[in-house]
Amino acid sequence: MxxxxxxxxxxxxxxxxxxxxxxxxxxxxxxxxxxxxxxxxxxxxxxxxxxxxxxxxxxxxxxxxxxxxxxxxxxxxxxxxxxxxxxxxxxxxxxxxxxxxxxxxxxxxxxxxxxxxxxxxxxxxxxxxxxxxxxxxxxxxxxxxxxxxxxxxxxxxxxxxxxxxxxxxxxxxxxxxxxxxxxxxxxxxxxxxxxxxxxxxxxxxxxxxxxxxxxxxxxxxxxxxxxxxxxxxxxxIGLTYDELSVIGQLRRPHGLGPYGTFLALCSMWHPKFSYEQIEEKVKRFFWRYRINRHKTTVATPAYHATEYSPDDHRNDHRPFLYPDMAYQFEKIRLKVVELNASKR
CATH class of the missing domain: 3.40.50.620 (HUPs)
Structure with a gap:
C-alpha cells in the first residue's frame, strides 16, 4: 500500500x-x-x-x-x-x-x-x-x-x-x-x-x-x-533526457568513462553536434556525476529492472567520492583539436 x-x-x-x-x-x-x-x-x-x-x-x-x-x-x-x-x-x-x-x-x-x-x-x-x-x-x-x-x-x-x-x-x-x-x-x-x-x-x-x-x-x-x-x-541540467539516457548507458553497461564516452558519441552524434558541443555535453555530464555520486548512498533502493541502473545499494557498487577529472577532460580537449585538424 x-x-x-x-x-x-x-x-x-x-x-x-x-x-x-x-x-x-x-x-x-x-x-x-x-x-x-x-x-x-x-x-x-x-x-x-x-x-x-x-x-x-x-x-x-x-x-x-x-x-x-x-x-x-x-x-x-x-x-x-x-x-x-x-x-x-x-x-x-x-x-x-x-x-x-x-x-x-x-x-x-x-x-x-x-x-x-x-x-x-x-x-x-x-x-x-x-x-x-x-x-x-x-x-x-x-x-x-x-x-x-x-x-x-x-x-x-x-x-x-x-x-x-x-x-x-x-x-x-x-x-x-x-x-x-x-x-x-x-x-x-x-x-x-x-x-x-x-x-x-x-x-x-x-x-x-x-x-x-x-x-x-x-x-x-x-x-x-x-x-x-x-x-x-x-x-x-544542461542536457536533454534523451541525451542523458544515451550517456548513462555508455557508462553502464558499456563501462565507459569520460574519454571513452566522448569517442563513442563522436560516431553517434557527429555531425549533428560539433566535436566541441559533444565535448561540452560529456564534461557537463561527468562533472555533475562526480560531484553528486554521493547522493546514491542515501537514495531509496530501486526495483532492479535494467542493465543501466545506478542503484548503489544492490547493483552498481562504484565509488561515491571522485577526484576531479582534469586528466580525462584535457584528453578530450586535445582529441577535439586533433579531430578538427583532420577535417581541414
Missing amino acids: KVNARKSNIHLSIHNVISESSCILDSSADVVSTSGADDPAYYLNGEYVGEDPAELCSKVLFTCYMASEHSSAGTRACADGLANDINSNHSSVFIDTIVSAVLTVFSLAQGFVPSFSSKDPREGLALQNIQARLRMVLAYLFAQLCLIAKGRTGGLLVLGSSNVDEMLVGYMTKYDCSSADINPIGSISKADLRKFLRKVHDDYGMTSLKAVIESVPTAELTPLVDGEVAQTDEAE
Missing part, C-alpha cells in the same frame, strides 16, 4: 500506473468465487477485496498532490485526471503554510529571510529544497495516518519517484521524493518511462496519460512567470 508525493507528472504517473496495472493483473487471474474463497492473495487485512481492479486500487493506492504557490494548473489537472482513471484514494493539499512556518523559524534564528530574487543562488536553492523535503515529511505523515482516518487497520508504504537520469547527474534533493520505502522507477530512464506510459495509454485507454506524456518535465519549485512554469529540468 502506498502514498505518493508530487514530484513530476511522468514520475508519479509511472508508479501510479504500475500499481493500477498490478491490480488489473491480480484481478484478471483465475480466481475462486467470493463464496468460500480462502486464497490469501485476495484478502487485505482480513477483508476480501473482490476481483474489480478499480476497487482494489482504491484500497491499496493513496495519492496526494502536494501543491505550492509555484505549482501550475496543468500539473494539478494531470494529477486529478490520472487519479480518476486509476481510481486511487486521492487528495490534494497545499504546503505553503508549512514552508512559511519553517522559514519563520529560520529567520528568527538567523535574522534574514532568503529570497528567490537574491543574487546569491544558494538562497533560491535552499527555498527549493525546503519544499521538496517537506513533501517527504508530509508523505510519511499521510502514510501513517490515512488508514486511521478511513477507519482501517494496517499501514502504508511510501513510493519514491526519482529516475536513473536524475540519479546519475544528481538532479534531486537529498531526502525529498527520492527518499521513500521503495522506488519502483529508480532503475529506469526518463526515455523508457515515457515509452511505458505510451504503451499503457494505448493498451488500457488511460486518456489522462496523453497530457502527462506531452508535458515538459519540471520540478515546479520556483515562482511562476505570468502563471506559467519558468523552470524546466532539461534547461537546469
Whole structure:
C-alpha cells in the first residue's frame, strides 16, 4: 500500500500506473468465487477485496498532490485526471503554510529571510529544497495516518519517484521524493518511462496519460512567470533526457568513462553536434556525476529492472567520492583539436 508525493507528472504517473496495472493483473487471474474463497492473495487485512481492479486500487493506492504557490494548473489537472482513471484514494493539499512556518523559524534564528530574487543562488536553492523535503515529511505523515482516518487497520508504504537520469547527474534533493520505502522507477530512464506510459495509454485507454506524456518535465519549485512554469529540468541540467539516457548507458553497461564516452558519441552524434558541443555535453555530464555520486548512498533502493541502473545499494557498487577529472577532460580537449585538424 502506498502514498505518493508530487514530484513530476511522468514520475508519479509511472508508479501510479504500475500499481493500477498490478491490480488489473491480480484481478484478471483465475480466481475462486467470493463464496468460500480462502486464497490469501485476495484478502487485505482480513477483508476480501473482490476481483474489480478499480476497487482494489482504491484500497491499496493513496495519492496526494502536494501543491505550492509555484505549482501550475496543468500539473494539478494531470494529477486529478490520472487519479480518476486509476481510481486511487486521492487528495490534494497545499504546503505553503508549512514552508512559511519553517522559514519563520529560520529567520528568527538567523535574522534574514532568503529570497528567490537574491543574487546569491544558494538562497533560491535552499527555498527549493525546503519544499521538496517537506513533501517527504508530509508523505510519511499521510502514510501513517490515512488508514486511521478511513477507519482501517494496517499501514502504508511510501513510493519514491526519482529516475536513473536524475540519479546519475544528481538532479534531486537529498531526502525529498527520492527518499521513500521503495522506488519502483529508480532503475529506469526518463526515455523508457515515457515509452511505458505510451504503451499503457494505448493498451488500457488511460486518456489522462496523453497530457502527462506531452508535458515538459519540471520540478515546479520556483515562482511562476505570468502563471506559467519558468523552470524546466532539461534547461537546469544542461542536457536533454534523451541525451542523458544515451550517456548513462555508455557508462553502464558499456563501462565507459569520460574519454571513452566522448569517442563513442563522436560516431553517434557527429555531425549533428560539433566535436566541441559533444565535448561540452560529456564534461557537463561527468562533472555533475562526480560531484553528486554521493547522493546514491542515501537514495531509496530501486526495483532492479535494467542493465543501466545506478542503484548503489544492490547493483552498481562504484565509488561515491571522485577526484576531479582534469586528466580525462584535457584528453578530450586535445582529441577535439586533433579531430578538427583532420577535417581541414
